[in-house]
Amino acid sequence: MTDGDVIIEVTGLARRYRRVEAVSEATFAVHRGDVFGLLGPDGAGKSSIIQILAGVLVPHAGRVTVAGIDVLRDPEGVKARIGYMPQGLGLNLYEDLTVDDHLQFFAELRGVPADQFRDHRATLLDITRLAPATDRLARHLSGGMRQKLGLACALIHLPDVLLLDEPTTGVDPLSRQDFWHIINRLSRERQITVLLATPYLDEAERCHRLALMNRGRILALGSPEALKAEFGRGISDQISIEDVFVRLLTAEERGAGQASLHPPDAAGTSHAAVSHGVPAISVDALTKRFGNLTAVNEVSFTVDPGEIFGFLGPNGAGKTTTIKMLTGLLRPTRGSARVAGYDVARQAGEIKRTIGYMAQRFSLYPDLTVAENLALFARIYGLRGRRKRSREEAVVAAAGLQEWRGVLARDLPLGVRQRLALAGALLHEPPVLFLDEPTSGVDPLARRRFWALIGSLSREQRVTTVVSTHYMDEAEHCDRLALMHRGALVALGSPAALRQQAAERRGVVLEIVASRFRDAIGRLESSYPDLSLAGSRIHVFTRDPAADRERIERLLQDDGAGPATIRDVSMALDDVFATLVDAGGSHP
Secondary structure, three states, rough: OOHHHEEEEEEEEEEOOOOOOEEEEEEEEEEEEEEEEEEEOOOOOOOHHHHHHHHOOOEEEEEEEOOOOOOOOOOOHHOOOEEEOOOOOOOOOOOOOOOOHHHHHHHHHHHHHHHHHHHHHHHHHHHOOOOHHOEEEHOOOOHHHHHHHHHHHHHOOOOOOOEOOOOOOOOHHHHHHHHHHHHHHHHHHHHOOEEEOOOOOOHHHOOOOEEEOOOOOEEEOOHHHHHHHHOOOOOOOOOOHHHHHHHHHHHHHOOOOOOOOOOOOHHHOOOOOOOOOOOOOOEEEEEEEEOOOOEEEEEEEEEOOOOOOOOOOOOOHHHHHHHHHOOOOOOOEEEEEEOOOOOOOOOOHHHHHEEEEEEEOOOOOOEEEHHHHHHHHHHOOOHHHHHHHHHHHHHHOOOOOHHHHEHHHHHHHHHHHHHHHHHHHHOOOEEEEEEEEOOOOOOHHHHHHHHHHHHHHHHHHHHEEEEEEEOHHHHHHHOOEEEEEEEEOOOOOOEHHHHHHHHHHHHHEEEEEEEEHHHHHHHHHHOOOOOOOOOOEEEEEEEOOOHHHHHHHHHHHHHHHOOEEEEEEOOHHHHHHHHHHHHOOOOO
């Protein structure tokens, strides 16, 4: 690539919000046709950079050019050259307009001539696979379809640059795969440059280049391969972008020097040997309706004492509603459940006093210190005197909060705030702990430490833990999983058992590692339309591995897509989820 190929150039970019440095001295360039990823937790500065590039936020310092236009001098001029999709499911949509209405409306906003609109509409409906739904109202679209419609609206004028702010957060795995097929096709066939922010580490592997960000700063910049080579020196095991990020965060935390790639407190959870006597939780045909909407539909399961039990599914699957019923916060419409021996319908007060509960939005008091928050929670739980002091000391030590005692909750890093919320939920030594998407938005190092702590509670204290998540990799830490979609429980079992179920329906997985993986996708997807992506690796499903291995090698050689390595692998949980949801008839 030459400088002439650069379509986005950012130099010394800075943006403050009062005392917070949201973006600090960010410098990077993006080449035409590339997929460039901003990777980092909440508060890293990803959204601020995208908003500055889109001309909707003014920086305090720095220079930004997009497609040769100085964004700071001409923020309106750049808008004709870009498509922008803000963070959030369908935030740029209108509930009472159809798919076709949206495309026509955004075409008029963008001044797309009628003849071009017809061509663009046909192209985008084909790419997004929304053609069968053109007369459907936005309010009746699934989360994945809403995101694809939002993308089509942002692309209606076929811009040079597409800016996407966490486009796949909270959507189901099958829709995430569809979204990435669209992004790859736009890059490969139309040379559209894509700059996207994502919290998903597997998605980072699919970008041409990455900026790894934390607290407003770019920690590292380069291709996934270059970053893994630089930070994986001396590591014999296969290294991932998550490992790179964890190493950088650990080094930043220590202030300097080489950090351990796998810190001792970031080890994987080892599953507890659970008891199969009286269940800690039993649920029978639990149902919750809000008017005409059935949020949870006849869900049944049991959870054993000491078990780590996971709800896995996208936004709107019914995970949070189920947890709120089990914690006594919502009364079921129908069905029954018992938690720690108490009936959720008749003994909600006893349940609330017995369990630990960590909500999606951490229930902390921002103007109180860590110590003051814990003291308040202790009083709420009725802890007094020596027991109060001993429990406060115990949870501070378990959550690693010793150095943060005097810091206001509002000034804590997100990962520390997360551990404080967990410590508050554990003060009264609950036998059952409910965690509703506890790691959403936190950095990879904090996620590893959090799961190590949950594993320790399960193994050493026999705490039963029910956790909801839409991160597929986190599901591997659970003893058993309940896969949820549109309010229904579509599958239940250990990760290994669910993989076996999916393999029986779909066959074994061939993993293809190609030097030019986008070209390889373009060559293979006509022959294998259900192929999926695991990072930058291509997964093909087959019931005849030997024959398909030969066929794939021949297809890639004939097309000149570069050398490829092909091997048998176990099915990724994204693919397990998509397979079992399809089998249950729960996906559009």
